[in-house]
Amino acid sequence: MQNPIEVLKEYIRFPSVSTDPAYAEGMQGAREYATRLLEEIGFTVEVVPTDLHPILLADRIGNPDWPHVVIYGHYDVQPADPFELWTDEPFEPTVRNGRLYGRGTADNKGPTIVHMAALSRVLQAKPDLPLNITYVIEGEEEIGSPSMPKFFDQYAERLSQADFMLVSDTGSPNTEQIVITTALRGLVDMEIKLRGPKSDLHSGIHGGAVYNPLQALMEICATLHNPDGSVNVPGFYDDVVPVFDWEREELKRYPETVESYRAMLDVPAFYPANGLSPLEAVRFGPTLEFNGIGGGYQGEGSKTVIPSEAFAKITCRLVANQDPVKIQAQLLQTIRERCPKGVTLSFRDGGIAEAYYVVPPERPNTPADQPASLARAFKAADAAIADQFGKAPIYLRE
Structure with missing residues (x-):
């Protein structure tokens, strides 16, 4: 692979916004670019069609008895709106x-290129490396990965041969301290x-006769949090995994x-x-967030209407075991119980995802049945990071 920074710049130039059909060309460009990069470093790439944006499934398989790792990433990005708040053009890297x-x-092109560049160098130095590698790069992560369940069902036998999966969608605070992410929050x-x-x-x-939908919406939304910021939904915290002392000690090392x-x-x-x-809150706690609220007149000046409808976009970030x-x-x-009778409630399901959590070996909450391959992967990462960066990694939830 050529200069990874230049490769990443070119990758960023594709506006691969999965949620907006206007960016279909950018999605295709990013997908084709990632395909070329994988092929250049020796992978056989299959483009798996979906109802929306295809998934890249790439293999470098030698001996079936070799260890097998799956690397996951995604080529889609969040919308860049509002564009006027950017210092530079969002799809022209600076x-x-x-x-x-x-x-x-x-998120997520940088981490993807980091792993590709590392693999490129390793395979150049050791073309006969006894390791089977599979890449799964999807194009719908930013919209809830709706095609992934069907994909995993379709390729279950093939992917189940892997010893573990590496998620190429996290980061570290700086080049002096590497973090290995052990958990990713789930989503509603x-x-x-x-x-x-x-x-x-x-x-x-008509004012005074009808229930203003905006008023009803604000009243409902205002009840979803307690004054201390906690979520006011019965049962929301029932299954939350506690924070362990070793995790707090790891966090103290975070720079x-x-x-x-x-x-x-x-x-x-x-x-x-x-x-x-x-x-701690951004790593160990679940949340309920309002991502967008709208209704009524949004233009300049005043328009004295009672809007016919109002909406709220809501997401919950979930932790392990929820x-x-x-x-x-x-x-x-x-929400239904708190909705007044003067308005009609409708609901759009934007997707759900489970939280992901693995525990390093030899911790108080390490599962007794932790696969030996996963324990070996943790120890190998410890050794490699300590060798290259001069200090052990920090293990943290994200």
């Missing part, structure tokens, strides 16, 4: 103060819509303080719930 900026730099994504009158109404004529984190985000204060510190199906049902039931 280097400033030693950092590369552009949509997808960190939904949109609720409240409908009142059949059309917008003049508030001077960031609460104050540096606050300064980076430029917020006046933090608002963590359930007794967690801000740095069942997204259960959480989705609990949240929807709570």
Whole structure:
């Protein structure tokens, strides 16, 4: 592989926004570019069709008795809106103060190229490396991976031969301290819509007679959190895995303080719930967030209407042991119970995903039946990172 930075820049230039059909060409370009990169370093690539964006399934298989690792990533990115808030064009990568900026730099094109570049160098030095490698690169991660369950069912026998999977969708704080991510939070994504009158109404004529959908929406949303910031949905925290002492000790090694984190985000204060510190809350706690709220007149000036409908986009980030199906049902039931009779509630399912959590060997909560291959992978990562970076990795949930 040529200069990985230049390769990454070219990859970023493809506007691969999976949620918007207007970016279909960018999705195709990113997919084809990733395919070429994999083929250049010796992989056989199969483009697996889906109802939306195809999945890349690439193999370098030698002896079936060799260890087998699957590397996962995705080629789609989040929308770059609002564009006016970007210092530079989001899909034209720019280097400033030693950092590369552009949509997808960190999520997920950068990590993907890091692993490809590392493999390229290793395979150049050791073309007969006794390791089977499979890449799975999807194009729908940013919209909830709707095609992945069917894909895994379709290729279950082939993928089940692997010893473990490496998720190429995480990061480290700097080049001096490497973090191995042991958990990724799960997701419940939904949109609720409240409908009142059949059309917008003049508030001077009809105000006081009908329930304003925006008012009803704000009242419902305001009940979903307690004053301390915790989620006010019955049963939401019932199955949450506790934070273990060894995890808090690992977090103490993380090269960031609460104050540096606050300064980076430029917020006046933090608002963590359930007794967690801000740095703990983003790793160990589940959340309920409002990602977008709308309804009524949004233009300049005033328009004195009672809107016919209002909506809220809501996501929950879940931690280990929380069942997204259960959480989705609990949240929807709570919203239904708190919805006033003067409006009609509808619901759009935006998808769900389970939280992912693995524990390094020799920890108090390491599963007794942890596969030997996974334990070997942890120990190999420990040794390799200590050798190349001069210190052991930190193991943290994300």
